[in-house]
Amino acid sequence: MTLVLFLEQTLNGLQQGVMLFLMAAGLTLVFGIMHMINLAHGSLYMVGAYVAASVTLASGNFALGVLAAMAAAGITGMVVELIAFRRLYDRDHLDQVLATFGVILTFNEATKIIWGPQALFLSTPEILSSTLELIPGAPYPAYRLFIIAIGLIVGLGLRHLILNTRLGMLIRAGATHREMVGAMGVNIDRLFTIVFGIGAMLAGLAGAMAGPMLAIEVGMGEKILILTFVVIIIGGIGSVRGALVGAILVGLVDTYGRAFLPFILRSLMEPSAADSIGAAVSSVAIYLLMAMVLMWRPRGLFQAYGD
Amino acid sequence: MITRKNLVHGIGLLIMAVLPLAAEAAGEPFLTTVASRVLIYALVAVSLDLILGFGAMVSFGHGAFFGIGAYVVGILTHHSYEATAIAFLPGDWTGTTAALIQWPMAMLVAGVFALIIGAMCLRTTGVYFIMITLAFAQMLYFFMTSLPTYGGQDGLNLWERSTLPFLDMYDDTQFYYVTCALLVAFMAFARRLVRSRFGMVLRGCKQNETRMAALGFPVYRYKLAAFVIAGMGAGLAGALAANHTEFVGPGLMHWTRSGEIMIMVILGGMGTIFGPVLGAATLLMMEETLSGFTEHWMVFLGPFLVFVVLFARRGLYGWLVGTEADDGG
């Protein structure tokens, strides 16, 4: 019984980790290459979720919704990059934080104007609404397994992109020797826009995938953004591998904490106190994890290519 | 000597001193309450500027200490009202509403948290520091949100404002002058601080931390001390904020609050004592005006911020005072 519960929670943790990885990969790439901290990354996630919901509801096709979400987030990302963010690459981090904070406020309010203040809800697509008995005795939602699979595919795809393609070579070179890449005749500005677009698309994908699992509302982007920060701090800013490891770690610790901590505390104190303290402590478990990692390695688990 | 700088300072202080009287005369007494709010945020902004502007520590979690200060007042008042013992303290103290105990405690507790959080965050620099201060503030936010004992997400109503001898905190004008006095006292303290040996070390770290270490300064300790002082200032502001709205909730610690405080500093002018006050006044006034004009005022505020960052980095203070602003408080 407990083992089944444990395995089930492990899958939940993996699924959450995968979502975080989709977010963290883009954020960490943008930081690794442009040295830019982008708070508005969560806004692209929100755009993805809203567009996915609207298109799915209108067309009845979730796959179409996901594609539209990726396109919308990617294009929005590139447009914002062209208008504002490229002026920020050479500024200090404080400027980047403030300007992207302004962008968040704008996006949140614009979303309220376009879609209204009410939350949207999206049901799980028909084919994925069943459960699979992956663990004997514990049917598990197919949709969550689907998310894990998508995450693995994206992870492998990114690995291929970075290690084996010309674009990936430029990305790696751009992180370490920016001037050199420019001197080699590569259009750095375009490279940056493309990288930004890739990150934005992944955020849009994450938002679309999250759609059927939670309320689609203004402010959803910031919730996941902070978790994403924790992920890339743990993983090491700029490292895609670190983003993956950090995301899985955070996903598992968060899920285990919420599932098991009140349980464990109950054996130590009276149930009502255990539940309330358990809830409070498990909500901060990942931050404690982050603090511990930083005690040990102040620059995260993995070093970026450059730096 | 009458310089442009002294003139700006003089006019600023004069406005602060006569505002309730002017509001009364103009038949708009509610303005005094609005102004009290401005001064409270000015206080937290000045405290942030000590580390952000003078020490180049880009803390994105300053709202946490603001919230802690507010919660200290909220919790002490809550127990005093319900006459229950404070569970996590030894003995059976049932709290108090006396400001002379509440407010120093708010500063102390905020300072202790700043010490713990700062000790960890200051091991990192640059973008790590920004993100980790943000993450720790969110941690406290989520902790208070999921702790039902003190209202969780709904927060706590303050059943009674803090009590001061000889003063009535329910009188808007008196509340204003108490707030004003504390702000001016903190500004005077901050001014001495940044000009002292300690302040020179802080400003040295901002300009060239490597060199500071090479000269023989244990920079970590000085930065941590500054972080704690700033946290205590925010705690005091939080205590006042709790009294102002007669409510404390996790929203006070939310990261957007930290962001707003940061914007006040930048808008007014980093690395100055008066700038953050100007910034707080401007931002809150913009909020008031724009929100009266449209429900979606944030859609204007957002691009405005981007614009300020991209094109107007010197801040209002620099614009008013000119080159003298560089004197460093």
Place this chain on the structure above:
Amino acid sequence: MAADPILEISGLTKHFGAVRAADDLTFSVERGQIHALIGPNGAGKSTAIGQLSGEIRPDGGRISFDGRDITHMPTYRRARKGLQRSYQITSLFPDFTAEDNVAMAIQAQQGHSFRFWTRARTDETLREPARAVLKRVGMEDKADLKVTELAHGEQRQLELAMTLANAPSMLLLDEPMAGMGRRETQGMMEILRPLKGEVTVLLVEHDMDVVFALADVISVLVKGSVLMTGTPDAVRDDAEVRRAYLGDD
């Protein structure tokens, strides 16, 4: 050579990826001497200074200063023990005046700076010695100029003044003449020469005229280790050094 080393370095190693910036680096510096470190670009001279000052952590080896192991001592404590460094790329406090910069150095040595009240800029216990040091490097009339208003050569002088401010027992000078014209270089040499015997100096410098004029002992660094150590004459005449370094031109 009288054996009274103030600084002893043994087996120091440091890798940056595949580059060996220090490879079993071993040498010692005699008290009171000006010891120059020369070598072709990339020989690891700046890395050596960085490791001695504590800004770069060595992978292995041992550094002892004044008979005490300082290999793992943080930078600020080394500085307090009297080991001061200057930077190849001028490293000052740009928003401060020249006098502020030197006063900062003096403040560093006067015990802790947890003093929150008294105004530092009017504190004569800082300002008086700061002016004295500025005078020593011939900059007394520039005291109130901001760093950004100083000429390059003056910034280099100020850089040196800050390391001299605390009566250090040893200076690590990383290319003090970098970017200077002939006359400025002469001026700087006039400042450095009287230090001989009073302060021990480890000097990294590209200008060979300066090195041969000032140094008591020269160590030649190639690929992170010492090729040879000797008097200026011995180094000048060494065939291997010529091949590895001087002949490179």
